[in-house]
Structure formats: structure tokens, C-alpha cells
Amino acid sequence: MNKFTLTLFLFLIGSIAPTIAQQQVELTLLGALEYALENNPEAKNARLELMVSEATQKEYTAPGLPQVTGSYNLDYNPKIPVVFLPNQPPFGDPNNPSDVIPARFGVSYSSGLGVNLSQMIFDGSFFVGLRAAKTLMELTNYDLNKAENDVVESVKKAYFGVLVNQERIRLAESNLSRIDTLLKETQALNDAGFAERIEVSRIQVQRNNTYTQYQRSRTAFEISKELLKLQMGMPLEYDIVIYETLAELNPREELLSLLSQEGMERVELNQINTQIELTTLDLKNNTVQYMPSIDFNANYRRSGAGQEINTLFNSSNWFSSSLLGVSMQIPIFDGFSKSARIQRNRVEIVQLENQRNFLTQSFKNEIFTAKANLQNDLNILQVQQENLKLAQEVFDIATIKYKEGVGSNLEVVDADAALIEAEINYLGALYDGLVSKVNLEKALGLLKADLNN
Structure with missing residues (x-):
């Protein structure tokens, strides 16, 4: 096939003319078949489907490999949420006529940076x-x-x-x-x-x-040539020339x-x-x-907070946390x-x-x-x-x-x-x-x- 394609390419490159005309390509049955297997749309799509299958195979393999994700957040609370506490002794406020005391727990700025790892053990x-x-x-x-x-x-x-x-x-x-x-x-x-x-x-x-x-x-000859070019995937602008005979192929x-x-x-x-x-x-x-399916999970996180944006990133306001665990999902009824x-x-x-x-x-x-x-x-x-x-x-x-x-x-x-x-x-x-x-x-x-x- 490569030899045929190269011959066709050199022929087309060397045929430079001032007027537009059909380029003639000499064909044999073997050459036509080799060209068609390379250029017919159905054959090309079938080869592309192989690439799709290769990608699908990698996709099926991916869940068995470690899954690692990273996370980062920066949050600002314009209004810190309110938590209500009962207005009762010994922490109650006798000057407050209400039976509850509003309290704000939280800070204006918070941030966090973490990494998560999961590994399938059995599925x-x-x-x-x-x-x-x-x-x-x-x-x-x-x-x-x-x-x-x-x-x-x-x-x-x-x-x-x-x-x-x-x-x-x-x-x-x-x-x-x-x-x-x-x-x-x-x-x-x-x-x-x-x-x-x-x-x-x-x-x-x-x-x-x-x-x-x-x-x-x-007329039938011209139509049959167009059909052959279509089946081969050859541009219709080219003209084909065949010197083989039916008797030679029979x-x-x-x-x-x-x-x-x-x-x-x-x-x-x-x-x-x-x-x-x-x-x-x-x-x-x-x-x-x-x-059941079993997975291993790991997590490491650094979190920080501050009342002002300039104090949020002070090292004294940041703390670490981590987690290791195994999880199991057991199907019961579906x-x-x-x-x-x-x-x-x-x-x-x-x-x-x-x-x-x-x-x-x-x-x-x-x-x-x-x-x-x-x-x-x-x-x-x-x-x-x-x-x-x-x-x-x-x-x-x-x-x-x-x-x-x-x-x-x-x-x-x-x-x-x-x-x-x-x-x-x-x-x-x-x-x-x-x-x-x-x-x-x-x-x-x-x-x-x-x-x-």
C-alpha cells in the first residue's frame, strides 16, 4: 500500500498544469484493493473504532488504580451564623427577658487545603x-x-x-x-x-x-468508474485508467x-x-x-481561620488533621x-x-x-x-x-x-x-x- 500511495502522490505532485484537469491514475486490481483498504470510509472508521476500544480498556483499568484528589477553600462569612442557647442558670442572663440567648460561633475568614486518597481493595x-x-x-x-x-x-x-x-x-x-x-x-x-x-x-x-x-x-463505463472511485474512497476528481482485462483476471x-x-x-x-x-x-x-466492595481511604488536611484577612494565613492559626479508614458497601436489597x-x-x-x-x-x-x-x-x-x-x-x-x-x-x-x-x-x-x-x-x-x- 505504501508504494502505491507514494506513486500516486509523486504522480499528482509532478503533474502541474496551468489549467484544471482530471489527474489520471493507473490502477490494477491489487492496487485498487490496497488503496481502498486505506481510504474507504468504512475501513477508516473501523480502524478508528480500535482506538476507541483502546481508550475504553484504559477507562476500565482506571478504577483499580489509586484515586487522588486535592481540595482548597477560602470562605468569608459576612454574617456569622447564630446558635441559640437556653437562657437558664448558671449561664443565663437575668437581664435578658427572652428564654434563649443568641451566640455566634465562628470566625469571619476560614481556609483549608487537603488531599484525599482512595484505593479499591476488592470489587x-x-x-x-x-x-x-x-x-x-x-x-x-x-x-x-x-x-x-x-x-x-x-x-x-x-x-x-x-x-x-x-x-x-x-x-x-x-x-x-x-x-x-x-x-x-x-x-x-x-x-x-x-x-x-x-x-x-x-x-x-x-x-x-x-x-x-x-x-x-x-455511459455505463463512466458510471462504473465513478462507482469504483466511491468504493475505493478516491476523490472523484481523479480519472482512473485500467489496462488489465477480464480474461487475465479469470x-x-x-x-x-x-x-x-x-x-x-x-x-x-x-x-x-x-x-x-x-x-x-x-x-x-x-x-x-x-x-460487597471494599475501599481504603486516606485524608490529610490543613485548616486555618482568622477574624481578619491578614491574620488568616498566620501559621499559628493553621492546624493539621488526617484520617485513615476502610469502608465496605454491602448490597442488601435493590x-x-x-x-x-x-x-x-x-x-x-x-x-x-x-x-x-x-x-x-x-x-x-x-x-x-x-x-x-x-x-x-x-x-x-x-x-x-x-x-x-x-x-x-x-x-x-x-x-x-x-x-x-x-x-x-x-x-x-x-x-x-x-x-x-x-x-x-x-x-x-x-x-x-x-x-x-x-x-x-x-x-x-x-x-x-x-x-x-
């Missing part, structure tokens, strides 16, 4: 949380693998779509050239009185149909060997197994919450909330196990279907190759007969139409075979095998 949820954070990281890695598989699948199919439309353009141009030659020759025969006007018109109609097909192929030996493979474990199964493990850990976490969560976890585990069993069976069916489709496409491809060869022979013979005056113009037009149809069917069979190959690679869990080799 069952903490240790379960550590395991859950590690399992969550594993699930995120599987999610990344799944996202990359999806990117590879979509890019391969989009790449093949570009190739088949590119090949259709090439064939349409060849067909136009062939028909133009035939039209020119027939027009000359008509001018010389050796061919009827209807023969020229018949070929002109065929030429118009072929040109329409050519225009459609060009070796029959490789396809036949793929039919004999049993495949690997699918990442979707790893995902659901990890989800089962996470739900089991959640069940364990809800269970251990019935156990309204059956933990019991309800435990029951929910057990049901969720059963649901996930049912889903896993269904996935296992569906993957087997997917492999069977993909192999059957690929084998069928290979048979169709062989038939279309034979049809294309026969259609070419029929056209050549019809053309020779027409030029020698022993064949009709209608035979040539019909043979040309049959040849064009055979070419389209052959390209369709090639494309279907490649798509079936991708589907089988996905079913076997081998989508990224070429990239890893």
Missing part, C-alpha cells in the same frame, strides 16, 4: 470489567476484519464492472468499424448499380443500432481450484462468539454485584434489579447461540450455492466461447459469399447481429464468472487471501 465488577474490555478489543478487531472484507468484495465487483464496460466499448468500436466498412462497400455497389438501396438502408439500421449500443456502453485453473477448497472460519462466527463471551461477562458482572438483569443476560445468550447455529448452517448453504453458481457460470462461459467462435465463422463466411455475389446482404446483417450478440453474451458470462468467484471467496472466508500472500 468483583472491576475484574470482570477488565476481562470485558479485553474481549471488546477482540470484537473490534473482528469488526475491522469484517469491514475490510466488505470493502474488498465491493471494490472487486466495481472493478470488474469497469472492465466489462471497457471491453464493451472496445467491441462496440470494432463492430462500428466493421459495419462502416461494410456500409461503404455496399454504398459503392449501390452507386455502381450492383446493389439495391434497401441493402444500404438495412446496413445503416444495423450501424445505428450498434452506435446506440456504443453510446450506452460509454484464469480457469484458479476457478477450478477454488471449487475444491473447503474454506476458513468466517469472521461473522468470530464476531458472534465474541458477543456471546461479552454477554456472559455481563452476566458474571451482574452476579458479582451481590458481593428491588430485584440485579436479578432482572441476570435473567435478561441468560435469555440474550440463548438468542446469540441460536443465531450462531443458524449462521453455521447458512454458511454451509452459502458455500454450496456459490460453488454451484460458479460451476454453472464456467459451463456457460465455455458455451459462450464456442458461440462466439461460431458466430465469427458465420459472419466471415456470409461476408465472403456476399462479396463474391453468391450471398445476400440480409445474411451479412443477420450474421453481424448474431456476432454482436455473441460478444455481449461472452462478456456477460466472463463478468458473471468473476462475480461468482468473489461470492465463493466470501463464502469460503478467502476474500483477503490474495492480499495476504
Whole structure:
């Protein structure tokens, strides 16, 4: 990937022009896949999710480490609170008619500076949380693998779509050239009185149909390139150029060997197994919450006071205090909330196990279907190759007969139409075979095998 990205960067930097134009980038299938795995938004978000999981793992670890906080306060009492005392002997005031005596206890200014330390000694949820954070990281890695598989699948199919439309353009141009030659020759025969006007018109109609097909192929080609760039995460301002052909990417030996493979474990199964493990850990976490939690606490504080702000910070007015202790929280009754969560976890585990069993069976069916489709496409491809060869022979013979005056113009037009149809069917069979190959690679869990080799 680095080599491809560097090549692309140097190409873009070196292409400085006074006018704005599309930058051309030459692509291969491998290069397109490597670029997409780096730049496709889904793949990039999946990698970012790994960073989120790493931060979550640190977050779960933090409660097990010492928690230290500092505090400082500076208070001023404009009106010191009043405390009422009974107006009774021996401290009463006989001159005060009230039965209570107001007294002010406190000073105008006070301040304090302290530090608090707490350390968890035992909490069952903490240790379960550590395991859950590690399992969550594993699930995120599987999610990344799944996202990359999806990117590879979509890019391969989009790449093949570009190739088949590119090949259709090439064939349409060849067909136009062939028909133009035939039209020119027939027009000359008509001018010389050796061919009827209807023969020229018949070929002109065929030429118009072929040109329409050519225009459609060009439009489809441009659309398929835009789709490929979108799947790759490449800016749409760039223009891609591909020199590979469908035949090069469709070796029959490789396809036949793929039919004999049993495949690997699918990442979707790893995902659901990890989800089962996470739900089991959640069940364990809800269970251990019935156990008490124990914490160690320590505190040290310096406090001072004064009637005036300038006396507040005299060292003689400041005093120290400290505290050491152990606290225990014992759950007694929570309204059956933990019991309800435990029951929910057990049901969720059963649901996930049912889903896993269904996935296992569906993957087997997917492999069977993909192999059957690929084998069928290979048979169709062989038939279309034979049809294309026969259609070419029929056209050549019809053309020779027409030029020698022993064949009709209608035979040539019909043979040309049959040849064009055979070419389209052959390209369709090639494309279907490649798509079936991708589907089988996905079913076997081998989508990224070429990239890893």
C-alpha cells in the first residue's frame, strides 16, 4: 500500500498544469484493493473504532488504580451564623427577658487545603470489567476484519464492472468499424448499380443500432468508474485508467481450484462468539454485584481561620488533621434489579447461540450455492466461447459469399447481429464468472487471501 500511495502522490505532485484537469491514475486490481483498504470510509472508521476500544480498556483499568484528589477553600462569612442557647442558670442572663440567648460561633475568614486518597481493595465488577474490555478489543478487531472484507468484495465487483464496460466499448468500436466498412462497400455497389438501396438502408439500421449500443456502453463505463472511485474512497476528481482485462483476471485453473477448497472460519462466527463471551461477562458482572466492595481511604488536611484577612494565613492559626479508614458497601436489597438483569443476560445468550447455529448452517448453504453458481457460470462461459467462435465463422463466411455475389446482404446483417450478440453474451458470462468467484471467496472466508500472500 505504501508504494502505491507514494506513486500516486509523486504522480499528482509532478503533474502541474496551468489549467484544471482530471489527474489520471493507473490502477490494477491489487492496487485498487490496497488503496481502498486505506481510504474507504468504512475501513477508516473501523480502524478508528480500535482506538476507541483502546481508550475504553484504559477507562476500565482506571478504577483499580489509586484515586487522588486535592481540595482548597477560602470562605468569608459576612454574617456569622447564630446558635441559640437556653437562657437558664448558671449561664443565663437575668437581664435578658427572652428564654434563649443568641451566640455566634465562628470566625469571619476560614481556609483549608487537603488531599484525599482512595484505593479499591476488592470489587468483583472491576475484574470482570477488565476481562470485558479485553474481549471488546477482540470484537473490534473482528469488526475491522469484517469491514475490510466488505470493502474488498465491493471494490472487486466495481472493478470488474469497469472492465466489462471497457471491453464493451472496445467491441462496440470494432463492430462500428466493421459495419462502416461494410456500409461503404455496399454504398459503392449501390452507386455502381450492383446493389439495391434497401441493402444500404438495412446496413445503416444495423450501424445505428450498434452506435446506440456504443453510446450506452460509454455511459455505463463512466458510471462504473465513478462507482469504483466511491468504493475505493478516491476523490472523484481523479480519472482512473485500467489496462488489465477480464480474461487475465479469470484464469480457469484458479476457478477450478477454488471449487475444491473447503474454506476458513468466517469472521461473522468470530464476531458472534465474541458477543456471546461479552454477554456472559455481563452476566458474571451482574452476579458479582451481590458481593460487597471494599475501599481504603486516606485524608490529610490543613485548616486555618482568622477574624481578619491578614491574620488568616498566620501559621499559628493553621492546624493539621488526617484520617485513615476502610469502608465496605454491602448490597442488601435493590428491588430485584440485579436479578432482572441476570435473567435478561441468560435469555440474550440463548438468542446469540441460536443465531450462531443458524449462521453455521447458512454458511454451509452459502458455500454450496456459490460453488454451484460458479460451476454453472464456467459451463456457460465455455458455451459462450464456442458461440462466439461460431458466430465469427458465420459472419466471415456470409461476408465472403456476399462479396463474391453468391450471398445476400440480409445474411451479412443477420450474421453481424448474431456476432454482436455473441460478444455481449461472452462478456456477460466472463463478468458473471468473476462475480461468482468473489461470492465463493466470501463464502469460503478467502476474500483477503490474495492480499495476504
